[in-house]
Structures are given as C-alpha cells and as structure tokens.
Amino acid sequence: MSHPTKASEFLQDAAKAKWHDETLWFVRDKRDNISKTIPEWEELRELASQIKDNVLANLETYLVEFEKNAKANNIHVHWAKNAEEHNQIVLGILQNHQCKAIVKSKSILTEECHLNPFLENNGIEVVDTDLGERIVQFLNQPPSHIVLPAIHLKKRDISELFHEKLQTEKGNEDPTYLTHAARIHLREKFLGAKVAITGVNFGVAETGEFVVCTNEGNADMGVHLADVHIACMGIEKIIPRRKDLGIFLRLLARSATGQPITNYNSHFRSPAPGKEIHIVLVDNGRTEQLGREKFKNSLKCIRCGACMNTCPIYRRSGGYSYGSVVPGPIGSILSPGLDVKKYSTLPFASTLCGSCTDVCPVKINIHEQLYEWRQEITKAQGTNTKSISMKIANGIFAVPFAYKITGAMMRGALKILPDSITYSGLNIWGKQRDLPETPKETFKDWYKKNRK
Amino acid sequence: MFVDILAFNVQANIFQYLNIHKYRIHKMPLNKKIGLFIPCYVDQFYPNVGIATLELLEKLGCQVSYPMGQTCCGQPMANAGYEWDTIGTTKHFLKTFLDYDYIVAPSGSCVLHIKDHAPAIPGMEKEQESLHQKIFELTEFLTDILKVETLHGSFPHRVGFHASCHGHRGLRLGSCSERNEPFYSKGKQLLEQLDGLEWVELTRTDECCGFGGTFAVTEEALSVQMGKDRLEDHLTHGVEILTGGDISCIMHLEGIAKRNQQPLEFMHIAEILNQAIS
Amino acid sequence: MSSREHILAKIKAIPKEASPLPEIPSFESPLGHKAAFILSIQANKGEVITESELKDFIAINRFEKILNLTKGMESLSTQPLPSDAHELNELEVAIIQGQFGVAENGAIWLTDENMGLRVLPFITEHLVIVLNEKSLVSNMHEAYNKIGIQHSGFGLFIAGPSKTADIEQSLVIGAHGAKSLRVVLTNL
Numbered sequence: 001m002s003h004p005t006k007a008s009e010f011l012q013d014a015a016k017a018k019w020h021d022e023t024l025w026f027v028r029d030k031r032d033n034i035s036k037t038i039p040e041w042e043e044l045r046e047l048a049s050q051i052k053d054n055v056l057a058n059l060e061t062y063l064v065e066f067e068k069n070a071k072a073n074n075i076h077v078h079w080a081k082n083a084e085e086h087n088q089i090v091l092g093i094l095q096n097h098q099c100k101a102i103v104k105s106k107s108i109l110t111e112e113c114h115l116n117p118f119l120e121n122n123g124i125e126v127v128d129t130d131l132g133e134r135i136v137q138f139l140n141q142p143p144s145h146i147v148l149p150a151i152h153l154k155k156r157d158i159s160e161l162f163h164e165k166l167q168t169e170k171g172n173e174d175p176t177y178l179t180h181a182a183r184i185h186l187r188e189k190f191l192g193a194k195v196a197i198t199g200v201n202f203g204v205a206e207t208g209e210f211v212v213c214t215n216e217g218n219a220d221m222g223v224h225l226a227d228v229h230i231a232c233m234g235i236e237k238i239i240p241r242r243k244d245l246g247i248f249l250r251l252l253a254r255s256a257t258g259q260p261i262t263n264y265n266s267h268f269r270s271p272a273p274g275k276e277i278h279i280v281l282v283d284n285g286r287t288e289q290l291g292r293e294k295f296k297n298s299l300k301c302i303r304c305g306a307c308m309n310t311c312p313i314y315r316r317s318g319g320y321s322y323g324s325v326v327p328g329p330i331g332s333i334l335s336p337g338l339d340v341k342k343y344s345t346l347p348f349a350s351t352l353c354g355s356c357t358d359v360c361p362v363k364i365n366i367h368e369q370l371y372e373w374r375q376e377i378t379k380a381q382g383t384n385t386k387s388i389s390m391k392i393a394n395g396i397f398a399v400p401f402a403y404k405i406t407g408a409m410m411r412g413a414l415k416i417l418p419d420s421i422t423y424s425g426l427n428i429w430g431k432q433r434d435l436p437e438t439p440k441e442t443f444k445d446w447y448k449k450n451r452k
Numbered sequence: 453m454f455v456d457i458l459a460f461n462v463q464a465n466i467f468q469y470l471n472i473h474k475y476r477i478h479k480m481p482l483n484k485k486i487g488l489f490i491p492c493y494v495d496q497f498y499p500n501v502g503i504a505t506l507e508l509l510e511k512l513g514c515q516v517s518y519p520m521g522q523t524c525c526g527q528p529m530a531n532a533g534y535e536w537d538t539i540g541t542t543k544h545f546l547k548t549f550l551d552y553d554y555i556v557a558p559s560g561s562c563v564l565h566i567k568d569h570a571p572a573i574p575g576m577e578k579e580q581e582s583l584h585q586k587i588f589e590l591t592e593f594l595t596d597i598l599k600v601e602t603l604h605g606s607f608p609h610r611v612g613f614h615a616s617c618h619g620h621r622g623l624r625l626g627s628c629s630e631r632n633e634p635f636y637s638k639g640k641q642l643l644e645q646l647d648g649l650e651w652v653e654l655t656r657t658d659e660c661c662g663f664g665g666t667f668a669v670t671e672e673a674l675s676v677q678m679g680k681d682r683l684e685d686h687l688t689h690g691v692e693i694l695t696g697g698d699i700s701c702i703m704h705l706e707g708i709a710k711r712n713q714q715p716l717e718f719m720h721i722a723e724i725l726n727q728a729i730s
Numbered sequence: 731m732s733s734r735e736h737i738l739a740k741i742k743a744i745p746k747e748a749s750p751l752p753e754i755p756s757f758e759s760p761l762g763h764k765a766a767f768i769l770s771i772q773a774n775k776g777e778v779i780t781e782s783e784l785k786d787f788i789a790i791n792r793f794e795k796i797l798n799l800t801k802g803m804e805s806l807s808t809q810p811l812p813s814d815a816h817e818l819n820e821l822e823v824a825i826i827q828g829q830f831g832v833a834e835n836g837a838i839w840l841t842d843e844n845m846g847l848r849v850l851p852f853i854t855e856h857l858v859i860v861l862n863e864k865s866l867v868s869n870m871h872e873a874y875n876k877i878g879i880q881h882s883g884f885g886l887f888i889a890g891p892s893k894t895a896d897i898e899q900s901l902v903i904g905a906h907g908a909k910s911l912r913v914v915l916t917n918l
Contacts, residue, residue: 003671004670004671004672004673004674007671007673007674008672008673008674011673011674011677017677021681023898023899025656026899027899032629032630035632036632038632039632040755040757041632042631042632042633043755043757047752047754050749050750050751050752051751051752053749054749054750054751054752056746056749057746057747057748057749058746058749059741060738060741060742063737063738063741064738067734073883079732079733079734079737080733081733081736081737085733129906130896131894131896131897131905132894132896135896135897148895148896148899149896150896150897151899154898155897155898155900158897175897175898175900175902176900176902178897179894179896179897179902179904179905180902180904182905183904183905183906186906187819187906190906191816191819209885215892215893215894215905216892216893216894216905216906216907217852217892217905217906217907217908218905218906218907220848220849220852220886220907221849221852221853221906221907224815224847224848224849224852224853225815225816225849225853235737235741240751241751242874242877242879243754243871243874243875244754245870245874246754246869246870246871246873246874247754247870247871249870249887250834250835250869250870257895259773259774260770260773260774260834260835260836260889261835261836261837261870261887261889262889263774263888263889263890263891263892263893264852264886264887264888264889264892264907265837265886265887265888265889266884266885266886267884267885267886267887268883268884269881269882269883269884269885270883270884271883272842272847272848272883272884281737283733283737283740287737287740287741287744290741290744291740291744310630312659312660312662312678313671313674316674316677316678317674348533348666348667348670348671349671350664350667351617351660351662351663351664351665351667351678352531352617352618352664353617353621353660353664354617354618354621354622355617355621355628355630355659355660357621358621358628358630358631359630371530371531371569374531374532374533375530375533375534375535375536377533378532378533378534378536379533379536428669428672429668429669429672429707431672431676432672432676432708432711433676433679433704433707433708433710433711434706434707434710434711435707436497436498436703436706436707438497439497439498439499439500441499442495442496442499443490443494443495443498443499443502443503443518444490444495444518444520445499446499446502446503447502447506447518447520448520451506451517451518
C-alpha cells in the first residue's frame with residue numbers, strides 16, 4: 001500500500017493523530033531548546049559531519065583497523081554480506097552454546113535483517129528488552145519509531161495488553177505501574193539468558209571498542225548477566241578515534257530526546273573473564289549505497305530519530321505509513337536504495353520543507369536526497385502513463401496551466417501531463433479546499449495595458 | 453549554493469539615499485535594470501500580487517520591467533521528479549533574464565528552484581552561475597540589496613506570518629527554529645516598519661503548511677490536515693491577516709479557511725507593503 | 731572469496747574523494763563545574779547528597795543488602811562481592827567510586843576497576859557513586875581527553891537512574907536497572 005493511503009487511514013482517528021503530532025512535537029521542542037543551550041551546537045554538527053565524511057572516504061581502512069584491534073582485545077569478529085548471512089552467523093553462535101532463549105536490546109539492524117522471525121523459526125525464544133520494543137513484540141508489530149518504538153500506542157492499549165500478557169490489573173493505565181510490571185517480567189528473562197544481543201551505536205577503529213547507549217539499562221542487564229554478547233553492527237557505524245565519541249555523545253541524546261546524554265553509555269572493549277563477545281559486521285546494501293554518489297551521505301546517520309520528530313508528515317502519518325524498517329525522512333532516503341520499486345512513494349511523502357536537514361546532527365542533506373530520489377524514480381519508471389510518477393506529477397501547479405492555458409506558453413513543461421490527470425488533480429484539490437477565484441485578467445494582460 | 457550576501461553589501465553601499473514622497477528609500481542607480489519574474493500561478497491566479505510587487509519596487513525607485521516572454525520556471529516538474537525534462541524551460545528562463553542586473557520574484561519557492569534545482573545547461577554554466585548570483589526573492593531584495601530601513605505607512609492589523617519553507621529554510625529568509633542561530637526575519641524586518649502593525653507570535657513559528665506543490669494533491673489528506681493545523685495556530689493567537697512571501701502556500705491555506713468559513717484574511721507581503729505605503 | 735574480502739573489495743572499488751579528519755577544539759565552558767554538575771544530575775533524575783545523608787537514607791529504609799566497593803565507607807557494607815553476577819539480583823544498595831564526572835551532562839566515568847562485576851551498577855536497586863568534586867571536567871571533549879588511552883575491558887558513562895518514557899512519553903524511573911542514583915560529592 002502506498003504512503004498516501006496509509007496516511008489517510010492514520011488520520012481517520014483524528015484525536016489520536018493529534019496526540020501523536022503534539023507528543024512528537026514536544027520531543028522536537030525539547031531538542032530545539034537543549035540544542036540552544038550549547039553555544040557550539042552548529043559547530044558540533046559540522047564536526048560530526050566531517051568525521052563521518054572522513055569515515056565514508058576511508059571505510060575499508062577503518063574497518064580493518066577496527067577488526068585488528070577488536071581481535072587483539074579477544075573479541076570475535078564476523079563479516080556478513082547480507083541479512084541472511086548475518087542471521088546464520090548469529091544462529092551459529094547460539095547453536096554452539098546450545099542456547100534456546102536470548103534477550104535482545106534495541107537494534108535497528110536486526111529489525112532490518114528480520115532476525116527475530118528467523119531465530120523463532122529455528123526454535124529460539126527472542127525477548128526484546130527495551131520496554132517499547134517488548135510492547136510491540138507482544139503485539140507482533142515492528143517498532144513505529146526508531147527511538148520511541150511504541151509511540152503509536154496509547155496507555156490504554158498497553159494496559160489491556162499487559163493485563164493479557166503480564167496479568168496486570170484490568171484498567172490500570174498508570175505508566176509507573178505498567179513499567180514496573182514489565183520490570184519484574186524482564187528481570188526473569190535477564191537472569192535466565194545465556195546469550196544477549198545488542199546493536200552498536202559507535203565502533204571505534206582506534207581501540208576496537210564499541211559503544212551502546214540506552215536509558216533503561218536493558219542492554220547492560222542482558223549482556224553482563226549472559227555468558228555471550230553478540231553485537232550486531234552496520235559497517236557504517238565506525239568512527240576513527242575514541243575522542244570522536246565526545247562529539248557524537250554530545251549530539252546523540254540531545255537530538256534524540258532532548259536530554260543531555262543517555263543515562264547509560266557502555267564502552268565494550270574486551271570480554272569479562274570467562275565470557276565471550278562477538279561482533280557481526282554487516283553490509284546488507286550499505287556498500288551499494290556508498291557507491292551512489294548522491295545518496296552515500298545517508299550512511300552518516302546515527303539513528304537519533306530527530307528527523308522523525310520534526311517531520312510534519314511523520315508526526316501526522318505515523319511510522320507504519322512508510323512500510324519500511326526505518327520510517328520517516330531518513331527511512332525515505334535509505335529504503336529506495338534497498339528496493340526502489342517497493343518504496344517508490346516514500347520520497348514523495350514530503351513537502352521538501354527541509355526541517356529534517358536542519359535537525360540532523362550529522363548534517364545529512366535529507367530533503368535534497370528526497371528530491372534526488374524523485375528524479376531517479378521517474379527515470380526508472382519512464383513516461384508510461386500508468387506509472388506512479390505520472391500520478392505524482394499530477395500536481396496543483398499543473399492545474400492552472402491545464403485549466404487556463406490553451407496557448408503554447410506552457411506546453412514545453414506540460415507535454416507529459418495528459419488532461420485526464422490534470423483535471424482529476426483539480427478534483428482532488430477541491431475536496432476539502434476552495435479554488436481561488438479566477439481573476440478578470442492575468443498579470444501579463446494587466447502589464448500590457450498599464451506599462452507598455 | 454546560497455548567495456553570498458556579503459558580496460552584495462559592497463555593491464549596495466553605492467546606492468544613494470533619497471526622499472521621495474513620504475517614505476525614505478534607496479534609489480537604484482539608473483543603469484541597474486531589474487527584471488520582474490512573476491511565477492506562472494501568480495500570473496494566472498494572483499495578478500494583484502504581481503501588480504503589488506511591481507508598484508512596490510517602483511515606489512522604492514527601481515527601474516523594473518517584466519519580460520513578456522517568460523514562462524514557468526520548471527519547478528512543478530522538477531519537484532515531481534522530472535528535472536531532466538526542464539532543460540528547455542531552464543534555458544528559456546536563462547535567456548529571458550540574463551541581461552538584467554537583478555531578477556526579483558514574489559516567491560521564495562521559485563527563486564530557490566532556479567538557484568538549486570534548475571538543471572545545468574551545457575555550455576552556459578557561466579551564465580547560469582551569474583544568474584544565481586543576481587536572482588532574489590522580494591523580501592531579501594528589499595532588506596539586503598535596497599536595504600530598506602524606514603517605510604512610512606500604516607497597516608493597523610494583527611498580522612500572522614507564514615514562513616514558507618522554501619524561502620525560509622532554502623533561502624534562509626529567517627532564522628530557523630531547528631538551528632542555534634540569532635533570531636532574524638526579513639519579513640518581520642519589513643512589516644514592523646509599518647505603523648500600527650501588530651506582529652503575532654505563533655506557537656509553531658515555522659512549521660510547514662502542507663502545500664508542497666504536487667504534495668497538495670498526491671497526499672491530499674495529510675496536506676489538508678497540515679493546513680488546518682497551521683490555520684488553528686493563527687486563529688488561536690487572534691490573527692486577522694495571514695501573510696507570507698509565497699502565495700502558493702497562502703492559496704492552500706486560504707482554500708481550507710474559506711471552505712471551513714474561518715474568519716481570516718489572506719494577503720501576500722507585497723500587497724501589505726504596497727497598500728500601506730501608498 | 732570470504733565475506734570479509736568481498737565487502738572490503740566492494741568498498742575499495744568505489745571511487746572516493748579524500749576528506750580530512752577534523753581536529754576537535756576543547757569548547758571550554760566558563761561555568762563553575764560543581765554547580766553545573768549538580769544541576770545536570772538533578773535534571774537526569776539523580777540526587778547529589780552528603781555522606782551523612784547517605785547514612786540516613788540507608789537507615790530510614792532499613793536496607794540490609796549493601797555492597798560497598800569504595801574506600802572509606804566499609805562499615806556500611808553488609809556483603810562482599812559474589813563470584814556469580816546473578817547473586818546480585820536482590821542487592822539493595824551498591825556504593826562505588828566514580829573516576830570523574832562531567833559538568834555538562836552529569837555523566838560519571840566508571841571502569842571494571844570500579845564495578846567489580848560489570849552488572850553491579852545496573853542490577854542494584856539503588857546506586858550510590860562517590861565522586862571527588864575536584865575530578866569534575868567541563869564537557870565530553872575534556873572527558874575523553876582525560877580517559878586518553880586508558881585500557882579497561884569495560885567503561886561506562888552513567889548519568890542517572892534507569893528510566894523510560896515508552897508508555898505515552900510519561901517518564902518512569904526504574905525501568906530495568908537502578909531505581910535511583912545518588913552521588914556523594916567529596917572534597918578530599
């Protein structure tokens with residue numbers, strides 16, 4: 001289903017849609033406010049951007065350096081070309097340890113690889129331990145936001161869910177009560193798991209260490225109680241130096257939720273005595289994206305989610321309207337790289353307002369890339385009248401032309417727009433909006449009479 | 453890709469102060485020719501915005517002409533993904549306006565398109581670069597080139613300003629709420645010179661209205677919801693007249709307000725300035 | 731070809747422009763570190779207390795399972811560090827020494843040497859970190875300069891108690907880890 005269809009469905013529940021918009025606006029506002037308490041904010045963004053540019057320009061060197069240092073620290077390093085290989089590697093480690101149940105903290109990469117269903121099909125119980133992720137896992141849903149996975153749900157929904165799954169009191173919607181019920185439930189899971197999986201926020205080439213940031217402490221509860229820690233990491237998560245973390249940790253949480261830093265920022269350099277750490281370095285389309293000159297910048301993303309919170313479309317259409325693992329503006333420039341046909345409506349789910357680009361802590365030119373993807377998509381689709389791009393070209397600017405002009409003036413620009421489409425555009429415009437009154441004369445006519 | 457304003461300040465210093473009628477203005481040297489770029493939808497639906505822009509510039513002492521051969525700049529096609537099909541319109545635009553010293557348009561969106569998205573014309577790169585340096589959205593032309601500081605006129609109304617995204621974040625006509633930068637607004641700078649005008653602060657100072665060109669039709673439900681939300685912000689703050697630098701956004705907002713019989717009036721900033729100082 | 735070589739070869743084959751790695755300025759803050767640090771901890775829903783307030787906290791709540799790893803408060807400890815981390819599940823209070831704190835965000839740096847077992851600051855119901863106020867630095871750049879090439883298997887910037895806002899964005903303290911963080915600032 002296309003983005004417009006799912007967006008209008010989301011807007012059907014007007015009260016909930018308004019709540020979604022206002023709640024995420026509140027998060028954006030917190031981000032705006034805290035960023036303004038840092039005089040060097042814009043300089044930090046510039047530095048982060050430059051560091052990431054340097055990483056992309058020297059990626060193979062840094063990956064090799066990272067691997068060498070990690071191995072020297074007794075970390076096992078694996079390489080996966082794609083999602084399937086990633087999943088097989090993880091399964092292999094679990095099988096080696098006869099592990100049948102794991103705990104997992106938030107990792108967009110494992111969502112991207114669809115690791116959960118893969119492991120479950122192989123008889124492994126997977127428990128997502130981030131509260132929001134546990135909630136959506138109970139519902140058999142994917143996260144609707146990369147930082148706030150259950151933002152599409154109301155506490156009433158969660159209360160009903162927990163009553164069913166965790167036997168909480170019926171009708172008790174108190175977030176503290178519900179959170180503590182989840183705490184008790186997940187504590188058991190932490191204590192019982194032999195293997196814990198986490199994502200990676202940053203991998204440091206210079207030291208071979210990697211950093212995981214959470215507020216709940218769920219990643220650490222999992223890995224420090226388990227015997228084996230598997231960290232799944234996209235190859236673009238590398239940064240060159242330890243001191244670069246100073247830049248990124250200052251930007252990440254402020255951009256994500258408007259807090260000065262996440263409460264837990266764990267630096268894993270070598271396993272505790274008697275334990276194991278595995279890192280799986282995953283490509284899965286990243287090298288293809290790196291080879292696309294106009295789109296490689298999207299790999300600078302540190303997954304803060306600020307572009308979702310600020311996006312007037314995301315706030316009013318919800319994460320599921322995108323139908324991609326990563327929703328929102330950043331998702332709309334990453335996803336077409338994975339499957340341009342499937343995600344062809346996403347780059348058009350934007351007014352190109354540019355707010356995403358201005359909040360991005362690593363200065364990805366998101367709205368410019370949305371524009372560039374539009375160009376790629378229409379080229380791929382040609383001028384077949386049945387193609388989606390033709391419907392998209394059915395724009396309101398086209399309306400006055402087809403409506404008013406019979407002369408040759410605009411034809412150059414309009415030659416690919418059949419009348420049927422422009423007229424249907426007019427109808428769509430008029431559904432909930434009045435058209436401007438047609439003036440007696442055009443500006444050009446007036447000018448001829450009054451100035452020449 | 454943004455124009456280096458500093459380069460123009462040097463040039464602007466040579467303009468002379470003159471008093472004509474009631475308002476103090478900068479007189480353009482006679483040899484500076486301004487080409488008026490009237491976007492096609494303004495020409496067709498909002499001729500009064502074109503007239504107001506022309507009269508305003510003339511009152512401020514500018515020598516303005518409207519090249520009759522101008523057509524659409526190609527933005528609607530490019531934003532819909534057909535930039536490659538706008539080489540013809542871009543070349544035509546270039547030829548039409550190349551000989552002017554400045555090109556001024558009452559639309560941030562169309563100016564941004566010419567600067568950022570018009571495709572490169574092989575063999576005319578130099579001319580294109582020169583064009584990008586001398587094309588201006590109306591308010592930035594008034595504040596940065598003419599350096600209008602004292603407009604004498606009165607407009608005793610509560611005015612809400614819609615900062616259209618392409619002008620706001622694309623041309624940086626005002627400070628953006630996402631960025632850590634000192635406040636400025638070229639629109640406010642001009643409007644506040646008028647007696648009696650009350651600038652109304654909004655809750656969301658620069659959120660998109662949902663017009664977005666083709667988006668208004670392809671994502672109709674979202675577009676209308678975004679428009680309704682912007683209108684709500686203006687209405688709850690007691691705005692009488694909603695203005696801005698892009699009549700396309702205003703057309704969208706006005707269309708929704710009219711349909712829902714909301715008590716708001718809509719004017720392009722050129723109309724307010726021109727009406728107030730005449 | 732192994733996947734490793736395959737990936738590296740693909741990256742190598744992509745033409746890339748050189749892009750220099752920037753140096754990082756220090757961005758010194760003019761603010762007093764102590765006051766800023768206390769405000770930061772409070773904003774993160776932690777508390778800054780004195781040693782006697784810590785003793786009152788323990789007494790009033792009649793905590794019985796207390797593990798102290800700092801030098802100087804040995805008398806408060808009721809149990810030693812176990813060999814198996816799972817045995818810490820019932821722990822009520824852990825008292826550990828922090829290496830230094832960061833004024834701009836309240837983050838406190840800990841390594842294996844401070845934690846005994848890595849899970850300690852997470853699994854305990856209440857966490858107390860003792861920190862010398864002379865150790866405070868202004869921001870994260872200074873913090874990483876201070877860490878330098880320090881080699882520890884595990885390092886942690888901890889800035890507050892475990893928290894979540896995953897239910898309707900309502901802040902709840904005590905998600906999975908410690909339900910409270912108290913920082914005892916010393917001046918030795």
